[in-house]
Amino acid sequence: KAGVTQTPRYLIKTRGQQVTLSCSPISGHRSVSWYQQTPGQGLQFLFEYFSETQRNKGNFPGRFSGRQFSNSRSEMNVSTLELGDSALYLCASSLEAGLGGADTQYFGPGTRLTVL
Amino acid sequence: KQEVTQIPAALSVPEGENLVLNCSFTDSAIYNLQWFRQDPGKGLTSLLLIQSSQREQTSGRLNASLDKSSGRSTLYIAASQPGDSATYLCAVTPTGTASKLTFGTGTRLQVTL
Numbered sequence: 001k002a003g004v005t006q007t008p009r010y011l012i013k014t015r016g017q018q019v020t021l022s023c024s025p026i027s028g029h030r031s032v033s034w035y036q037q038t039p040g041q042g043l044q045f046l047f048e049y050f051s052e053t054q055r056n057k058g059n060f061p062g063r064f065s066g067r068q069f070s071n072s073r074s075e076m077n078v079s080t081l082e083l084g085d086s087a088l089y090l091c092a093s094s095l096e097a098g099l100g101g102a103d104t105q106y107f108g109p110g111t112r113l114t115v116l
Numbered sequence: 117k118q119e120v121t122q123i124p125a126a127l128s129v130p131e132g133e134n135l136v137l138n139c140s141f142t143d144s145a146i147y148n149l150q151w152f153r154q155d156p157g158k159g160l161t162s163l164l165l166i167q168s169s170q171r172e173q174t175s176g177r178l179n180a181s182l183d184k185s186s187g188r189s190t191l192y193i194a195a196s197q198p199g200d201s202a203t204y205l206c207a208v209t210p211t212g213t214a215s216k217l218t219f220g221t222g223t224r225l226q227v228t229l
Binding site: 045048050055056092103104106 | 165216217
């Protein structure tokens with residue numbers, strides 16, 4: 001079974017631009033979560049999508065948004081990029097997170113975003 | 117607000133040694149706790165997941181314990197190998213929102229020959 005895939009793996013953008021990151025979950029997984037990892041703040045939860053609906057949201061500004069498609073693939077968008085948005089963006093998928101029972105989260109390799 | 121702390125921040129041990137990594141959390145109302153490893157520049161690999169009703173989980177040379185009432189978890193690695201060198205992260209999920217992980221700051225482990 002293929003793991004979680006993220007594209008692109010590396011991105012370089014300039015301040016003020018916008019960017020879209022993509023995540024394909026493990027086949028059959030319906031929950032997709034996004035995390036930002038920086039040296040200063042560590043790993044922080046951005047949001048989670050389940051069945052095309054945002055189910056949970058972290059404490060990030062509205063410049064960060066996402067969506068999920070009917071095939072469970074998810075995209076994350078960051079508008080008006082700032083230098084502080086430089087980070088490793090990780091997505092994770094799980095089978096039935098939140099519907100009862102423990103659920104392991106499987107992470108993708110991440111997208112390394114550099115904002116100049 | 118849930119806070120997760122991992123001690124030590126870095127650890128270096130000789131190959132073959134047994135070791136324990138610590139994780140503490142401030143809010144005991146958790147759904148589960150997971151341990152991950154992260155290799156430099158890579159994503160996270162899930163190692164063990166402990167449900168809030170469980171006390172421990174084992175996988176190969178790894179054993180994780182959970183004491184929810186005291187807000188603590190430990191990851192025990194037996195007979196460490198150089199391939200175990202990585203950053204180890206623990207993460208908790210709050211009750212009712214099982215997918216929203218709060219991560220610790222990690223322990224960077226180096227196993228030397």
